[in-house]
Amino acid sequence: MPTEPLSRTRIVAAAIDLIEREGADAVSMRRIAAELGVGVMSLYNHVPNKDALLNGVAEAVLSQIEFTDDPDAHWTDRVRMQARAFRQIAHGHPRSTMLVVSRQLHSNAGLLPVERALATLRSAGFDGVDAVRVLRMFIAYIVGSLLREVGVTPTFAPLHRHMVNPDDVDPALFPEVSGLAPLLASCDHDAEFDFGVELLIQAIAVLPKREGTR
Amino acid sequence: MPTEPLSRTRIVAAAIDLIEREGADAVSMRRIAAELGVGVMSLYNHVPNKDALLNGVAEAVLSQIEFTDDPDAHWTDRVRMQARAFRQIAHGHPRSTMLVVSRQLHSNAGLLPVERALATLRSAGFDGVDAVRVLRMFIAYIVGSLLREVGVTPTFAPLHRHMVNPDDVDPALFPEVSGLAPLLASCDHDAEFDFGVELLIQAIAVLPKREGTR
DNA sequence: GGCTTGCACGTACGGCGTACGTCCGTCAAT
DNA sequence: ATTGACGGACGTACGCCGTACGTGCAAGCC
Structure with a gap:
């Protein structure tokens, strides 16, 4: 099963999903990784840190209007x-x-x-x-x-x-x-x-x- | 040296002080306790949890206007x-x-x-x-x-x-x-x-x- | 003196962000 | 076909966090 490769886009999407389902407090790198069925540190290959990830979320939402x-x-x-x-x-x-x-x-x-x-x-x-x-x-x-x-x-x-x-x-x-x-x-x-x-x-x-x- | 007894008021004041000096991210129970020269858990005798403490901060600021x-x-x-x-x-x-x-x-x-x-x-x-x-x-x-x-x-x-x-x-x-x-x-x-x-x-x-x- | 009560405090647990090192699959050059 | 570099996935570990729980001590009451 060639699981879709990890990517910034997929990570941001997972974060948005998580926020909407469980609120902003539920967001943690570990949680997002779990959601994606992936190790925590793998996220850092696509996103420099949590802050940047949240910026990504904001941008994604903003650009959807x-x-x-x-x-x-x-x-x-x-x-x-x-x-x-x-x-x-x-x-x-x-x-x-x-x-x-x-x-x-x-x-x-x-x-x-x-x-x-x-x-x-x-x-x-x-x-x-x-x-x-x-x-x-x-x-x-x-x-x-x-x-x-x-x-x-x-x-x-x-x-x-x-x-x-x-x-x-x-x-x-x-x-x-x-x-x-x-x-x-x-x-x-x-x-x-x-x-x-x-x-x-x-x-x-x-x-x-x-x-x-x- | 009969140091002033701990109290909700003093704790809230310390929190406000800390926030204004170092920003909201710097606020932690440990940090506030250290600021007051006091053990962390002593705070919990006067404040049920961090959330309530922050509410106290908000009220204090609001009531100063x-x-x-x-x-x-x-x-x-x-x-x-x-x-x-x-x-x-x-x-x-x-x-x-x-x-x-x-x-x-x-x-x-x-x-x-x-x-x-x-x-x-x-x-x-x-x-x-x-x-x-x-x-x-x-x-x-x-x-x-x-x-x-x-x-x-x-x-x-x-x-x-x-x-x-x-x-x-x-x-x-x-x-x-x-x-x-x-x-x-x-x-x-x-x-x-x-x-x-x-x-x-x-x-x-x-x-x-x-x-x-x- | 004994007893209760209240407060200060230490320890400990689970969760957090992330620095760092390792391992492995892919692919280009040999 | 062999090798070597490289990128990405991952585990471990460190220092923070909030706070549940238990201990000890001093003051007030009988």
């Missing part, structure tokens, strides 16, 4: 589409999301979304300074939203679970929180995300545009 | 002030920031900022549903911004450092990125943060307000 950009559409639609495309990560690879947003990628995988976004914003008439500013703002919002969605950051209902009975929160100390507890306890991530995106788009749409494209 | 809320100020000013207060975390405890935003806190420490924010938004005339929505949106933006600021998330200039010469980015493939490289490479976090906050405030200020406060 499907940008279907229509250059003829209105720029607001294009921005909306790109934001949503990025959010696919949270759906397709929820437990890898943290990895994707928290690693500095020095490869082209990380540059493509940036390039697309900047092109869209420039085509909308923003100069370089504003395009970068707006992009950074969107990224901050999207990253924060994804983290909430995959449960890294709280909904900022610490009443997420675990304290179903709102007895734990003193209504005298926290009247608003306890009054709005039902609203805080549930979160429609789709709606929540879109609400923010629309608000942001609307906000930047009225941003005064300078002339000198520089 | 100074909210100076002026109920008479215009709500837009109050929102601005609260957003900035939260951002103090990144300044006062940069290397603990990740911990603060990524841990689900089931204590009052995490509820106080939420309570303040909700109260402010309600006083501005938002009903419960909108207040929660807007709050979530702000939190997402702030969390994302803080992570960028403390270097967890890239500026989304992967050209942050390490690739000073923009030869690594192919101008043919990434015209915008390479054209805007100087802008992407530097980031004035103060200005960037305020830009977003102002945009958000402005956006929600024009949000239609429903009547029925329910």
Whole structure:
């Protein structure tokens, strides 16, 4: 049985699989090797160390997002589409999301979304300074939203679970929180995300545009 | 020499100190114990496990932020002030920031900022549903911004450092990125943060307000 | 004095990342 | 056909990690 030869790609795939099945904490070189039916140290023939492997995971996930950009559409639609495309990560690879947003990628995988976004914003008439500013703002919002969605950051209902009975929160100390507890306890991530995106788009749409494209 | 008795508070303080000095990776029970001149297992008399200790760190940092809320100020000013207060975390405890935003806190420490924010938004005339929505949106933006600021998330200039010469980015493939490289490479976090906050405030200020406060 | 209680501490176990050395199959040059 | 170099798979070993468990000691109570 000529088992498929080991390769960086296969290793990364196994890592992603493992993360999605058992969470990021379950990832160890030994575990991945076991998953592949291979000795631990064999991995190091294809990957310099664990950190690089995790970067590989982040890149792989990132490069899977499907940008279907229509250059003829209105720029607001294009921005909306790109934001949503990025959010696919949270759906397709929820437990890898943290990895994707928290690693500095020095490869082209990380540059493509940036390039697309900047092109869209420039085509909308923003100069370089504003395009970068707006992009950074969107990224901050999207990253924060994804983290909430995959449960890294709280909904900022610490009443997420675990304290179903709102007895734990003193209504005298926290009247608003306890009054709005039902609203805080549930979160429609789709709606929540879109609400923010629309608000942001609307906000930047009225941003005064300078002339000198520089 | 009656050395100060060990206590949860002292342990948490040592942990924060260690994180800020050497980064979150340097934190281990052994290391903290050594820092306190104490046996490793003594820590477990005051803290059930490492995870709980890290929660303690997050709570301690979170509860240090100074909210100076002026109920008479215009709500837009109050929102601005609260957003900035939260951002103090990144300044006062940069290397603990990740911990603060990524841990689900089931204590009052995490509820106080939420309570303040909700109260402010309600006083501005938002009903419960909108207040929660807007709050979530702000939190997402702030969390994302803080992570960028403390270097967890890239500026989304992967050209942050390490690739000073923009030869690594192919101008043919990434015209915008390479054209805007100087802008992407530097980031004035103060200005960037305020830009977003102002945009958000402005956006929600024009949000239609429903009547029925329910 | 005896007894309980609480805390500091040592030892030990299983798991981690990875440096290093070994072994073996393949293939080019002889 | 023989040899030699080479690349990849693997085992061993080291120094870390979190923490379960047991021991010993000092203070407070009867």
